[in-house]
Amino acid sequence: MINDNDIIDTLEELEAFLRSVESGKLGLDNAAGIALATNNADGRPFIAVLDDNHQLLLGRWVTQEVYDNGKDLVRNAPQQRH
Structure with a gap:
């Protein structure tokens, strides 16, 4: 399920989504x-939330810039803020 009108276009929005x-x-x-x-x-490009069977639960479109620069954020998860 991807909403065509809901695009993540900054790394801050990506972090908030995560x-x-x-x-x-x-x-x-x-x-x-x-x-x-x-x-x-x-x-x-999009961000996908997957279940145990690698099936798509939720997806949101991302800009190419977020896709290119957000890989480490997705891979390592957002760090806790103090």
Whole structure:
């Protein structure tokens, strides 16, 4: 499920999205992983929340800049702020 009107266009928005998923604010059951990916049909980048079977639970489009520069943030998870 990807909302075409909801695009993450800054690293700050990406970090906020990751924190929302990790904290359970989005109410996703069985969320097991998060990955940056590209749509097979048109190559458009998105962030994917996946379940234990690697099925898409939630996706949000991201800009190419966020895709290119947000990989470490997704891979390492946002660091706790003090």
